[in-house]
Amino acid sequence: MSIVIGFETLDVRFETSALLDGSDAMNPDPDYSAAYLRVRTDAPDGLEGHSFVFTIGRGNDVQVAAIEALAQRVIGRDVEAILGDLGGFWREFVYDSQLRWLGPEKGVMHMAIGAVVNAFWDLKAKRAGLPLWQLLARMTPEELVALVDFRYLSDALTPEDALAILRAAEPGRAEREAELLATGYPGYTTTPGWLGYSDDKLRRLAREAVDEGFLQIKLKVGDRLEDDLRRLRIARDEVGPDIRIAIDANQRWDRDQAIEWIRALEPFELAWVEEPTSPDDVLAHAAIARAVAPVRIATGEHAMSRVLFKQLLQADAAAIVQIDSTRVAGVNENVAILLLAAKSGIPVCPHAGGVGLCEAVQHFSMFDFVAVSGSRDGRMIEYTKHLHEHFVAPVELVGGRYRAPLTPGAGMEMLADSLSRHRYLP
Amino acid sequence: MSIVIGFETLDVRFETSALLDGSDAMNPDPDYSAAYLRVRTDAPDGLEGHSFVFTIGRGNDVQVAAIEALAQRVIGRDVEAILGDLGGFWREFVYDSQLRWLGPEKGVMHMAIGAVVNAFWDLKAKRAGLPLWQLLARMTPEELVALVDFRYLSDALTPEDALAILRAAEPGRAEREAELLATGYPGYTTTPGWLGYSDDKLRRLAREAVDEGFLQIKLKVGDRLEDDLRRLRIARDEVGPDIRIAIDANQRWDRDQAIEWIRALEPFELAWVEEPTSPDDVLAHAAIARAVAPVRIATGEHAMSRVLFKQLLQADAAAIVQIDSTRVAGVNENVAILLLAAKSGIPVCPHAGGVGLCEAVQHFSMFDFVAVSGSRDGRMIEYTKHLHEHFVAPVELVGGRYRAPLTPGAGMEMLADSLSRHRYLP
Incomplete structure (x- = not known):
C-alpha cells in the first residue's frame, strides 16, 4: 500500500x-x-x-x-x-x-x-x-461504465446503453489498436488561421499545411465579414478544392447574426462552423443548425459538463462534438461524453492547441476509435504548432496524422526545465 | 474626483x-x-x-x-x-x-x-x-438599458424591447413606490421545511409560519418519497387548505424520475416544484414542465447566467424565475433577468435565505414592482430566519411581508463585529 x-x-x-x-x-x-x-x-x-x-x-x-x-x-x-x-x-x-x-x-x-x-x-x-488511451482501451466494458456518473444522463444514456455500446466495440479492439499503431489518427490544423495573422502569413501557412499532409485546415472568423470573405478566398485558392476548410467564430455572434453570417460564407464549402454563439446556448445552436443546414455546427471546447453535451445532442444542435481535455471534470467525464456522442452517432473531433491540449486530448480520440465508436470516419484531432517542446512526450505528426503515443501516462507531463523557466511570478 | x-x-x-x-x-x-x-x-x-x-x-x-x-x-x-x-x-x-x-x-x-x-x-x-431598489427605480429607462449587456439575448430581448417594458412601467412608478412603502412585498417562508427537521419541528414551524402571516411555505423533498408524502400531509394538515405549499427538490432527480415523483406529490396542491433536476438542463426542465402541467416548475437559484434564464423562458421550462443575488454577475445581470422575465410575463420569486440573501435580493423584487413588471401578483420573496442579526440593516417582516428597506446601500453590509467573530481561520 x-x-x-x-x-x-x-x-x-x-x-x-x-x-x-x-x-x-x-x-x-x-x-x-x-x-x-x-x-x-x-x-x-x-x-x-x-x-x-x-x-x-x-x-x-x-x-x-x-x-x-x-x-x-x-x-x-x-x-x-x-x-x-x-x-x-x-x-x-x-x-x-x-x-x-x-x-x-x-x-x-x-x-x-x-x-x-x-x-x-x-x-x-x-x-x-x-499510455492513457491504451489503458482505457484495455478496460472491460463494465470497468468503463463504472467510471461514468449517469446522474442527469438517464434520459439520453443509461448504464445499459453504455454497456451495449462498449460491448459492441469489443470484438474489434485488437484489430483497431493494430491499425491505429500502424496508421495513426487524422489531424487537422488551425496553425494557418489565427485572426491576427497577415494575409501573407495565412497564405504561406495554408500551403505548408497541405504540404505537411493535412486534409483540413481551420480559420478563425467573426470579426469583420469582409475580412472573413477575403481570408476564406485566399485559403481556398491556396489549398485547392480537395482540402476541407472549417471556420471558428469563437462565440462571436448572436443567433440571427450567426445565421446570416454563415450563409454569407457558405459558398466556400465549409467543413463545419465552430462556436457560432454562446457555448451555453443549446437552443440558439439548435436554431442555427436548422437554419444553415447542410452546413454543420461544431461546439464543445467551452461546454462545461456532460449535461450540456447531452442537451446539444438531444437538440440536434451539434453535428460535431469537440471535447476538451481540461474543461470538464477529467477523464471520467470525457468518457461519458464519448459515450453520449456514440449513442447519437455523432463524431467527436477534439479541441486542441493551447499548451498541452494536443498531448492530452489525443488519448480520447484513440480510445474512442479502439473501444467506443470504433471509427475514425469524419473524425480528426485539432493540431497547432505551439509549445509541444515543453512536454515529456510531445505529439508526433506524420503526414498530417497523429502517431499513437506509447509513453506511459496521460500525456500532460511538462519538462521540469520548462516548468521552472515559465513559472509565473506576479 | x-x-x-x-x-x-x-x-x-x-x-x-x-x-x-x-x-x-x-x-x-x-x-x-x-x-x-x-x-x-x-x-x-x-x-x-x-x-x-x-x-x-x-x-x-x-x-x-x-x-x-x-x-x-x-x-x-x-x-x-x-x-x-x-x-x-x-x-x-x-x-x-x-x-x-x-x-x-x-x-x-x-x-x-x-x-x-x-x-x-x-x-x-x-x-x-x-436603498438599491429605490436607486434603480429612479433611473431612467435609458439608464437602465445601458446597464444590460444584450449579447446572446437578442433572440429574446433587444434593447428596444427592454426600453418599451421600462417605459410602459414609468407612469405608475410613484404610485407603486408609495404602495410598496405602505404595504411591503409578500414573503414566503422555507423555515419549516428543511429536510433534517423532525416531524414535530416541521409541524410547530408550519403553525408558526401561518401565525406570522405567511401565505406560502416551502418544503424540501426528494430524498425518500414516503418521507415527502408524510411531511406534506403533516404540513397540509397543519396549515389548512388556504396556505400555499411549494416544494423544492434541489436538483435531486433525473428527468423521468422527476415526472413520476411530482405526479405522486401532486394531490397536495403544490404552489410550485423547485429545481427538479440539474439546473443546467433546459431540455429536461421543459420536458418535466410539459409532463406535470398544470403543476408549475420553478428554477433559477443555481442558474449561472442570463443566457440560461433566457433559454428556460424560451423553452417554457420555468413558470417561476428564481433569481439569486450572488449567483450571477451582480446587479446588472439581475436587471437583465428581470427584463427577460417581464418580456415573457413570468413572475420572479427570488431565492433567499442563506446568509444575507434576504437582505440583498429584496431590492430586485421591489425594483421590479416599481419599475419593471409593475406587479406583485403571484410574486413573493423567499424568507428564512437565519443570521439576519449579522447585518447592518436586517430585513423586517410584518405579517409575512417584507417592509421596503430605507437604509442606503445594496443591503449586503455585515456588522464589523460579526465579520470579525465569524472570520474563518483554516
Whole structure:
C-alpha cells in the first residue's frame, strides 16, 4: 500500500500574446497557461501524477488556488484505493455537498476537479506502463461504465446503453489498436488561421499545411465579414478544392447574426462552423443548425459538463462534438461524453492547441476509435504548432496524422526545465 | 474626483450544519458562508462598498481568492468614472479576453465579478443616500438599458424591447413606490421545511409560519418519497387548505424520475416544484414542465447566467424565475433577468435565505414592482430566519411581508463585529 505524500501546484504561463498566436474574435491576446498539478506518493516506483488545467492567462492564479484547495484533501490517502475506484473518486469531488454550490459542475471548481482526477489517471497509466488511451482501451466494458456518473444522463444514456455500446466495440479492439499503431489518427490544423495573422502569413501557412499532409485546415472568423470573405478566398485558392476548410467564430455572434453570417460564407464549402454563439446556448445552436443546414455546427471546447453535451445532442444542435481535455471534470467525464456522442452517432473531433491540449486530448480520440465508436470516419484531432517542446512526450505528426503515443501516462507531463523557466511570478 | 484606495476580502463562515438549518436533499450539511468584499475610497464621505458571494462552506476560500484577483484591478481607479458607467464596468470584467476562458460567465469567476460589481452598486446607492431598489427605480429607462449587456439575448430581448417594458412601467412608478412603502412585498417562508427537521419541528414551524402571516411555505423533498408524502400531509394538515405549499427538490432527480415523483406529490396542491433536476438542463426542465402541467416548475437559484434564464423562458421550462443575488454577475445581470422575465410575463420569486440573501435580493423584487413588471401578483420573496442579526440593516417582516428597506446601500453590509467573530481561520 502506498500513500499520497504531497503535491505541488504551479502557475505556468507563456507569452503567446506577443506573436498573436492563438488570436481569434473573442480571444485577441491569449497567454497560453497551465494551472499545473504534480502529485507524489511514497511508493518506491517514484512515479508522480501530472496534470493541468489550460487557461489563457489572467485568472490562472485563481485556477491554481482551486486546484490547491482540492489537492489538499488527498494528502495521506491510500493510492491504490483511489486508483482502484476512480469512478468513486470523481463522485467524491463532484458531489461534495458544500463544494457543489460553487458550480455545480462548471467553471473554475469543476476544472480543478478535472486536474485532481487527471493527475491520478496519469499515475494509474504510468503504473500500468501504458499510455492513457491504451489503458482505457484495455478496460472491460463494465470497468468503463463504472467510471461514468449517469446522474442527469438517464434520459439520453443509461448504464445499459453504455454497456451495449462498449460491448459492441469489443470484438474489434485488437484489430483497431493494430491499425491505429500502424496508421495513426487524422489531424487537422488551425496553425494557418489565427485572426491576427497577415494575409501573407495565412497564405504561406495554408500551403505548408497541405504540404505537411493535412486534409483540413481551420480559420478563425467573426470579426469583420469582409475580412472573413477575403481570408476564406485566399485559403481556398491556396489549398485547392480537395482540402476541407472549417471556420471558428469563437462565440462571436448572436443567433440571427450567426445565421446570416454563415450563409454569407457558405459558398466556400465549409467543413463545419465552430462556436457560432454562446457555448451555453443549446437552443440558439439548435436554431442555427436548422437554419444553415447542410452546413454543420461544431461546439464543445467551452461546454462545461456532460449535461450540456447531452442537451446539444438531444437538440440536434451539434453535428460535431469537440471535447476538451481540461474543461470538464477529467477523464471520467470525457468518457461519458464519448459515450453520449456514440449513442447519437455523432463524431467527436477534439479541441486542441493551447499548451498541452494536443498531448492530452489525443488519448480520447484513440480510445474512442479502439473501444467506443470504433471509427475514425469524419473524425480528426485539432493540431497547432505551439509549445509541444515543453512536454515529456510531445505529439508526433506524420503526414498530417497523429502517431499513437506509447509513453506511459496521460500525456500532460511538462519538462521540469520548462516548468521552472515559465513559472509565473506576479 | 475620488480614487479606489484599497479593498479587503474576508472568508466568513457560520456553523449552520450543526443544527441542520438549510438541509436539503443535495445539501445535507451547509455551513452558510460569505466570500466578503469591502472597497474603500479616498472620498471624504468615508463610504465603503460592501458585497459578498454566498457559498455553503468548503470552497469559500477559493471564492475569496477569485474576488481578490479581480478586486486588485480596481485599486487606483477613478470612482466617479466607475459609478457613472456601471454597464461598462460590468463588460470590462465579463469580457476580459483572458478571464473569459475560466467561464465564460459561470461559476466561481462569474460570481466573483458579481461581488466586485455589487460593491460599487452598494457604494453608488450609499452616495445617493438611497436603498438599491429605490436607486434603480429612479433611473431612467435609458439608464437602465445601458446597464444590460444584450449579447446572446437578442433572440429574446433587444434593447428596444427592454426600453418599451421600462417605459410602459414609468407612469405608475410613484404610485407603486408609495404602495410598496405602505404595504411591503409578500414573503414566503422555507423555515419549516428543511429536510433534517423532525416531524414535530416541521409541524410547530408550519403553525408558526401561518401565525406570522405567511401565505406560502416551502418544503424540501426528494430524498425518500414516503418521507415527502408524510411531511406534506403533516404540513397540509397543519396549515389548512388556504396556505400555499411549494416544494423544492434541489436538483435531486433525473428527468423521468422527476415526472413520476411530482405526479405522486401532486394531490397536495403544490404552489410550485423547485429545481427538479440539474439546473443546467433546459431540455429536461421543459420536458418535466410539459409532463406535470398544470403543476408549475420553478428554477433559477443555481442558474449561472442570463443566457440560461433566457433559454428556460424560451423553452417554457420555468413558470417561476428564481433569481439569486450572488449567483450571477451582480446587479446588472439581475436587471437583465428581470427584463427577460417581464418580456415573457413570468413572475420572479427570488431565492433567499442563506446568509444575507434576504437582505440583498429584496431590492430586485421591489425594483421590479416599481419599475419593471409593475406587479406583485403571484410574486413573493423567499424568507428564512437565519443570521439576519449579522447585518447592518436586517430585513423586517410584518405579517409575512417584507417592509421596503430605507437604509442606503445594496443591503449586503455585515456588522464589523460579526465579520470579525465569524472570520474563518483554516
